[in-house]
Amino acid sequence: MGTTEDNRGISRRNFVGGALVAGTAMVAAGLTGCGSPRNSGDSSDAPTAASSVDWTQEADIVVVGCGASGTMAALSAAENGASVIVLESSPAMGGSGILCSGAILGAGTKMQKENGIEDCPEALAEDVRSFVEGMFGPGEFERMGDDWELMELHASEAANTVDWLADHGVQFYGPSQQPGQPVARLHMLHPNAAAWPPVIKPLVEDAGVDIKFQTKAAELILEGDRVVGVKTIDQMTQEEHCYKGNKGVIMATGSIEGSKDWRQKIYTLEQANVQCANSFNDGSGIRMMCKIGGDTTEYTAGAAMPMLYCDDPAPHVGWYTALMSGGAIMVDPSGKRFISENAPEMEMLLAIDALPERKAFALYDETIAQLPSVSVDKVETIPGFGYASIREFEERGGIFTGNTIEEVAEKAGVDAAGLAAEVARYNELAASGTDADFGRQTLGSGLLTPPYRILGPAKAQVISGAFGMRVTNKHEVKDTFGNIIPGLYAVGEGAHGLAKDYSTGTGGKMSWAFTSGRLAGAHVASL
Numbered sequence: 144m145g146t147t148e149d150n151r152g153i154s155r156r157n158f159v160g161g162a163l164v165a166g167t168a169m170v171a172a173g174l175t176g177c178g179s180p181r182n183s184g185d186s187s188d189a190p191t192a193a194s195s196v197d198w199t200q201e202a203d204i205v206v207v208g209c210g211a212s213g214t215m216a217a218l219s220a221a222e223n224g225a226s227v228i229v230l231e232s233s234p235a236m237g238g239s240g241i242l243c244s245g246a247i248l249g250a251g252t253k254m255q256k257e258n259g260i261e262d263c264p265e266a267l268a269e270d271v272r273s274f275v276e277g278m279f280g281p282g283e284f285e286r287m288g289d290d291w292e293l294m295e296l297h298a299s300e301a302a303n304t305v306d307w308l309a310d311h312g313v314q315f316y317g318p319s320q321q322p323g324q325p326v327a328r329l330h331m332l333h334p335n336a337a338a339w340p341p342v343i344k345p346l347v348e349d350a351g352v353d354i355k356f357q358t359k360a361a362e363l364i365l366e367g368d369r370v371v372g373v374k375t376i377d378q379m380t381q382e383e384h385c386y387k388g389n390k391g392v393i394m395a396t397g398s399i400e401g402s403k404d405w406r407q408k409i410y411t412l413e414q415a416n417v418q419c420a421n422s423f424n425d426g427s428g429i430r431m432m433c434k435i436g437g438d439t440t441e442y443t444a445g446a447a448m449p450m451l452y453c454d455d456p457a458p459h460v461g462w463y464t465a466l467m468s469g470g471a472i473m474v475d476p477s478g479k480r481f482i483s484e485n486a487p488e489m490e491m492l493l494a495i496d497a498l499p500e501r502k503a504f505a506l507y508d509e510t511i512a513q514l515p516s517v518s519v520d521k522v523e524t525i526p527g528f529g530y531a532s533i534r535e536f537e538e539r540g541g542i543f544t545g546n547t548i549e550e551v552a553e554k555a556g557v558d559a560a561g562l563a564a565e566v567a568r569y570n571e572l573a574a575s576g577t578d579a580d581f582g583r584q585t586l587g588s589g590l591l592t593p594p595y596r597i598l599g600p601a602k603a604q605v606i607s608g609a610f611g612m613r614v615t616n617k618h619e620v621k622d623t624f625g626n627i628i629p630g631l632y633a634v635g636e637g638a639h640g641l642a643k644d645y646s647t648g649t650g651g652k653m654s655w656a657f658t659s660g661r662l663a664g665a666h667v668a669s670l
């Protein structure tokens with residue numbers, strides 16, 4: 144690979160290097176066995192050599208991470224004849240892949256054809272190209288370099304992935320069209336994102352894949368320059384084990400979204416404090432790969448940024464502006480307002496995160512519900528529906544409704560007396576035209592007309608990764624000099640960044656996770 148001990152760990156971005164040294168030291172400090180002299184902590188920065196470990200178990204392939212990409216890598220590798228061990232730090236299959244909206248992008252799928260939708264991978268690639276050019280100018284493709292090749296691979300294989308999942312019994316709604324896309328391309332996991340593990344897990348197990356839950360990967364093990372295995376820590380017993388992957392190790396550990404330390408490098412302390420939807424994706428996988436010289440991509444747009452987010456079945460994105468501009472109020476679980484509703488979304492989500500229960504609710508009335516921003520304009524997105532107006536979410540039961548403030552409060556789990564008192568106060572303020580409590584500039588006409596609605600709970604959450612490793616179109620991880628690190632592959636959020644985030648709209652991350660896992664599993668199995 145052309146990488147030497149001397150150049151390992153040198154990153155072209157200092158912040159990555161700094162974080163990786165700190166993170167590596169933390170990881171190595173907990174190690175106690177596995178036959179390695181390094182485990183006693185004598186040289187925590189040095190990679191572990193295969194000659195110094197006793198292997199616990201071996202297979203053709205070791206997959207690290209049993210989320211969206213890792214599970215598909217394991218299934219596809221096993222179906223292509225490889226023996227596979229999967230290491231997963233959490234107790235269950237799914238990762239962020241079961242927390243998401245469940246939208247999978249695909250152009251040219253069987254489902255589209257069955258629904259009379261004409262589409263093809265080339266059209267998707269072309270749409271992404273126009274999208275990127277519109278946003279960043281024509282030179283962007285040259286700058287993206289191999290990341291653009293990955294995007295083309297993604298566009299060309301996404302439909303095959305959706306068909307492959309459907310052939311394995313995964314069910315989808317749709318396809319559904321989102322704003323900005325010329326045709327319906329979103330394949331929505333049915334009935335929600337958590338639907339795929341119950342279908343896929345038995346198949347993976349039947350294919351002989353050995354999944355080790357609550358087993359956290361701590362370090363990659365090298366034989367010369369080649370990655371040959373993974374050192375792990377059992378999350379229950381703290382025992383250490385070493386697993387050998389004779390054909391390779393596929394890293395499917397997400398990005399750094401669950402690492403507060405890492406998020407602090409990008410955001411303020413307050414923003415970094417926001418909880419991550421999936422704290423298991425703590426950046427340990429990225430750190431392990433950086434430690435042996437792997438190179439990372441740039442931060443992606445909106446990288447690991449906190450968002451104001453509602454759990455299903457409420458709309459996820461876009462509702463805050465739509466409702467607040469119409470005069471809705473935000474209250475905490477005791478029914479009290481806590482900030483001006485004119486606050487920018489980031490300020491609002493930080494204020495919510497500072498509340499004792501870290502959640503809040505939006506209250507609005509019939510007058511607001513009839514505004515075009517609520518009854519007509521589309522917001523994002525829930526399984527089965529893609530983009531829809533807030534009014535549609537109401538009709539489908541995603542929003543609490545009541546003829547009195549007390550009734551709607553009780554349904555939503557907000558203190559009824561507290562909310563009634565706050566609404567009475569707010570209506571007085573609205574009538575006076577001055578928000579003496581929080582300085583809101585546009586108060587609206589108050590909350591006077593039943594039925595009343597409550598949307599929530601709304602929480603501040605980090606839901607996406609920030610960057611991944613640089614990989615080839617065979618998912619081989621590159622080092623900081625552009626050379627391939629033999630035996631090491633990366634998929635999902637932890638592999639490339641721009642490629643998936645440049646896909647137009649939602650669903651690109653999941654289709655990249657499933658697609659990169661499927662392709663990498665088949666490729667490594669074929670070696």
Ligand SMILES: Cc1cc2nc3c(=O)[nH]c(=O)nc-3n(C[C@H](O)[C@H](O)[C@H](O)COP(=O)(O)OP(=O)(O)OC[C@H]3O[C@@H](n4cnc5c(N)ncnc54)[C@H](O)[C@@H]3O)c2cc1C
Binds near residue numbers: 233242634649
């Ligand atoms: C709330 C939410 C909403 C989202 N909405 C969308 C959407 O609308 N559209 C879209 O396309 N994408 C969406 N996403 C993103 C999408 O879910 C992810 O991009 C996708 O799941 C990434 O797959 P992955 O395999 O890389 O990571 P994951 O599915 O998270 O899997 C990573 C796995 O690795 C495990 N792991 C991490 N470190 C280690 C370690 N050291 N050892 C062992 N195991 C480890 C984790 O426990 C986890 O199970 C959303 C995500 C969230 C959280």
